[in-house]
Amino acid sequence: MSGAAPHLVVRSISKRYGPTTVLDHIDLTIRRGELVTLLGPSGCGKTTLLRAIAGLAQPDSGKVELAGRDITHVPPHKRNVGVVFQSxxxxxxLTVAGNVAFGLKVRGTARREINAAVERALSLVKLGHLAGRRISALSGGQQQRVALARAIAVEPDVLLFDEALSALDRKLREEMQVELRRLLQDVKATAIFVTHDQDEALTMSDRVAVMNKGRIEQLAEPRELYLRPASLFALNFVGLSTRISGTVLAADNGKVDVETKVGRLSALGNFQAGSPVIVAARPEQLRLGEQSEANSAAGRVRSVVFQGSRTLVEVDAGAGESLLAELSERDGAIPRVHDEIRLSWPVTETFAFPMEAQA
Amino acid sequence: MMIRAAIVVCWVMAIGLALFLIVPLLVIAAASFSPTPVFDLPLTGASTRWYGRIGRLDGFWPSLLLSLQIALLSTAISLVSGTLAAIAIARGKLPGAGIFATALVSPLMMPGLVLGIALLQGFRAVGFTMPGATLLVAHLVITLPYVARTMIAGLARFDFTLIEAARTLGCTYPGSVLRVMVPALAPSFLIAGIFSFLASFDNYPVSIFLADVRTKTLPIRMLQYIEEAPDPTLAALSTLILTGTVILLFVSDRVVGLHRMAGTSD
Structure with missing residues (x-):
């Protein structure tokens, strides 16, 4: 975390729709030029939080500050935000150029400045040659770029993306993720993405906020989020994992020994003896064979899924538990279905989470 | 072989029905240029004298004016009120929106005669007997369904996020409605307006029950002419109305596309 001044500050925002709490005292601070993703399943409150920042939803309590100004009660048209909508x-x-010029026209900008800004915004998204086209004559990917150019043209204090890439097909979406991140970094934009797509979140963001039931479960850089998930929900929502339930036998200084149906395992975590926990590890940590000072479990291979650069092997460890390993051809032969194998993984990459927190 | 035969039958049907619909219109246009008072085929020359007589028909100008007034007024009122009602229905948050939609469109399915009698009785029952006003209110019943039907369909395709987009770009809420929603719905407004105007302008079965000596609409007057003196003047008038309608449709086709008006494609 650098010392840059906070640019967007959300202070303890809450919002209820009838009996449902959509936002539950959310705090979020974003620095100038930072790209942050709100990641979570539908209904977790991520879109409502975005709308509250845009001024399209009024929070019941809490405050929003943007560029040093309290905008909690400022209507959307005076907030100077740019929104790219899912649709x-x-x-x-209006034509492509007409759409991009809209925000500036409404602001009463001089015509010469508008033309220059439209040209700049369209060339940024590589659509300069389509300025005179009708919107209906554009492909989905092109429409997405026009929406981006329109939002950028007004030079907003923050850009908000509401599932903006989800309507594109997979290949185009992955290209856009990389391109969009580079573009936003080039123009030094501060941006918030809302998505339920973990790949999008990991690819595009400086930090990811994992949201669940109106709260932010974890706010971290993508790498930290994946390697050190703060909760079972964050672990489940981002990436794959092996999860085994058990009971803490002994606890010692941030480490616990857990009795499970596949044997005794060690994990990082602070619990009292007797607590029910879930022990988890990422699939790429699991290796074939024994290792010293490591957790290990055995079982029969249930399925082998080849995914190009990696192969996912699911192992039935008995008693309803299963192991998920991501193996590479480089590390030896990939086992076949029905093979009896033993897998091991380092204790320092094994985490324990409280059982009752399971989503 | 069977498939070929089926295709031929369908083609014959399509062409035959199109002729069936258009030929009478051509006949009346031909009759309007008849040199003799009694129309007879084949024509022996052409004359435009019947067109000159239209303006001299007894009570023609007041009736034309009345019909235009009623059609324009009822269309304008229907467009505003029908659109507002359609918004409530299309946004779908109104409980029983489907029932309201059906109710708004239902006069379309009712025989005009029944509607006319019902309105006459209804107006009498509540003591509403102002001659011009009853006619206007009755024509609202005729025009509203056209507007409601078109605007509900138009609004179903309208993305209300457009208004939010305009607001975040710096428009006030009313400004967004005016700068985005109204122009985006312009084709629907045009279609609704034209259908509504035409439905009111040529209505006979409802108007006949509510008209008195001073409030005879053009269709009522025309039927009266044909009973009194069936000469080609009426054919000339019909041809003029027809021409006006064709021009109206042609212009709207240039603007929004006729296929959308006919509802045969999106």
């Missing part, structure tokens, strides 16, 4: 929300009666 793109392009104006069908």
């Amino acid at each position: 793109y929300a392009l104006f069908p009666h």
Whole structure:
């Protein structure tokens, strides 16, 4: 965390719709130029939080500050935010250039400045040659770029993306993720993405906020989020994992020994003896064979899924527990279905989470 | 072989029905240029004298004016109120929205005669007997379904996020409605307006029950002419109305596309 001044500050925002709490005292601070993703399943409150920042949803309590100004009660048209909507929300009666110019026209900007800004924004998204086109004559990917150009053209204090890439097909989406991140970094934009797509979150963001039931479960850099998930929910939502339930036998200084149905395992975590826990590890930590000072479990291979650069092997460890290992051809032969194998993984990459927190 | 035969039958049907619909219109256009008072085929020359007589028909100008007034007024009122009602229905948050939609469109399915009698009785029952006003209110019943039907369909395709997009770009809420929603719905407004105007302008079965001596709409007047003196003047008038309609449709086709008006494609 650098010492840059906070640019967008969300202070203890809450929002209820009838009996449902959509946002539960959310705090979030974003620095200038930072790209942050709100990641979570549908109904976790991520879109409502975005709308509260845009001014399209009024929070019941809490405050929003943008660029040093309290905007909690400022209507959307005076907030100077740029929003890219999931449906793109392009104006069908205007051309590409007309859409991009809209925000500046409304602001009463001089025509010469508008033309220059439109040209700049369109060339940024590589659509300069389509300025005169009708919106209906564009492909989905092109519409997405127009929506981005329209939001950027007004030079907003923060750009908000509401599932903005989810309507694109997979290949185009993956290309756009990389391109969009580079573009936003080039123009030094501060941006918040809302998505339920973990790959998008990991690819595009400086930090990811994993949301669940109106709360932020973890706010961390993508790498830390994956390697050190703060909760079972974060672990489950980002990436794959092996999860085994058990009971803590002994606890010692941030480490616990856990009795499970596949044997005794050690994990990182602070619990009292007797606590029910889930022990978890990422699949790439699991290796064939024994290792010293490591957890290990044996079982029969249930399925082998080849995914190009990696192969996922699922092992039935008995008693309803299973292990998930990501193996590479480089580390030896990939086992076959029905093979009896033993897998081991380092204790320092094994985490224990409280059982009752399971989502 | 069977498939070929089926295709031929369908083609014959399509062409035959199109002729069936259009030929009478051509006949009346031909009749309007008849040199003799009694129309007879084949024509022996052409004359435009019947067109000159239209303006001299007894009570023609007041009836035309009345019909235009009623059609324009009822269309304008229907467009505003029908659109507002359609928004409530299309946004889907109104409980029983489907029932309201059906109710708004239902006069379309009712025989005009029944509607006319019902309105006459209804107005009498509540003591509403102002001649011009009853006609206007009755025509609202005729035009509203056209507007409601078109605007509900148009709004179902309208993405309300557009308004939010405009607001985040710096528009006030009313400004967003005016700058984004109204132009985006312009094709629907045009279609609804034209259908509504035409439905009111040529309505006979409802108007006949509510018209008195001073409030005879053009269709009522025309039927009266044909009973009194069936000469080609009426054919000339019909041809003029037809031409006006064709021009109206042609212009709207240029603007929004006729296929959308006919509902035969999106």
